[in-house]
Amino acid sequence: MTDQRATGPVPLSPGDARHPFDPGALCLELLTTGGPGTPAGYELLHHPEDLTRWLARSRLELPAGVHVDAAQLTAARTLRDALRRLAAARAHGEAGAGADYAVLNRAAAHPPLVPRIDPNGAAAAPLPADGDQLVSTLARDAIALFTGPFAHRVRECGASDCSLIFVDTSRPGRRRWCSMERCGNRHKVRALRARRDRADGAEPAGQPAPDAGPPLRRGHSAHGGVSPRTDRTFTG
Template identity: 35%
Template sequence: MSTPAFRTGSGRISLDFIRTLRWRGSAGEVEELDAPEALAAWVSQLGPYTTGIAIPPPSARALRTAHETREAVYALLKAARTTGAADCPPEARGLLNTIAAAPTPYPVLDVHGALTHTAADPVAALLALIARDALDLATSPLLARVRDCAGPNCGAWFLDTSRPGTRRWCSMDRCGNQAKKSTWRSKQAAHD
């Protein structure tokens, strides 16, 4: 099984996590965390753990918990962006509060002086970190800087950290580049 290339760069780990359901709500919706091995790969790639250390595949129950956590994060941030965090569905709020209470990855200084992170349960610890990040973001002034990608087929959210606050795409390499190519092609077709 090949390791998927998960999307990053949204500016917050909770936003990167909700992107694991690509093209949410469309006919082409794709579940990136379709197996325990995929969740382990996501945790290994995006978590604070030492690069190259394999995370053992979690249980099917842990995968369900990850999906439920992702959907609760999405529900919270969607509510916070529209009417306010207080309008988050109670079941999503309760789940996030419970998940956030778990221990998070903790730093360890190794014998070579390098800082690594560890956890007894790497998946549960990272889910706790994600839940805490989502709760923080939903109640932060930074929430006003969460944007929808302008890519017509994307739908991802990202934190706009640009100075003027005018970033349009979740990724210049993907959506931004595709938009520029499309604009260029349209201009070329108009000149022909």
């Protein structure tokens, strides 16, 4: 039986307010930039400046100024790909490969981004900073996730044609979809259509769900504000 998760379309770009997606952790936001397998078709990190642009849209919300060179971009992509495999394994109740955990541990061994505070009491950009510090911060966040109280809540979207991964930080712990406005709504439409078909005594139409729209992008919640921050940023 073919696994549609491995072959279907995988929207992975972060930031579309029409289909808000909050993965629940900083490290999982990195997975929206591409990765091994099908996500490679949605690769966003081609050049060092692509990673700095992603930073501004991430939970870190760092302005321009973090220096990233080609080697550090490669390290970030290597971490992302290992993290993708580990998160997918966790979502399916598997342990993951030791080599991928080794990637996390090596990345976390570097000094992380250093938090700073403005005179007005607000968080300030941790500058000067470079790509090694960023990769370390992402790896430490992943380790905190995989060893913390929400480790058992790392999940993959329940839609057969979506492989976005998130951590369910909701109190009930029953989140199934990357976004209710996208995959959750598509599921409701299909379920309603099936009930109507059964009520009419007809076979389910089996027609495709409405177009999901452009790739998901993190940035705004359903009520128009910024998605809540639930990551452990700048873990030392």
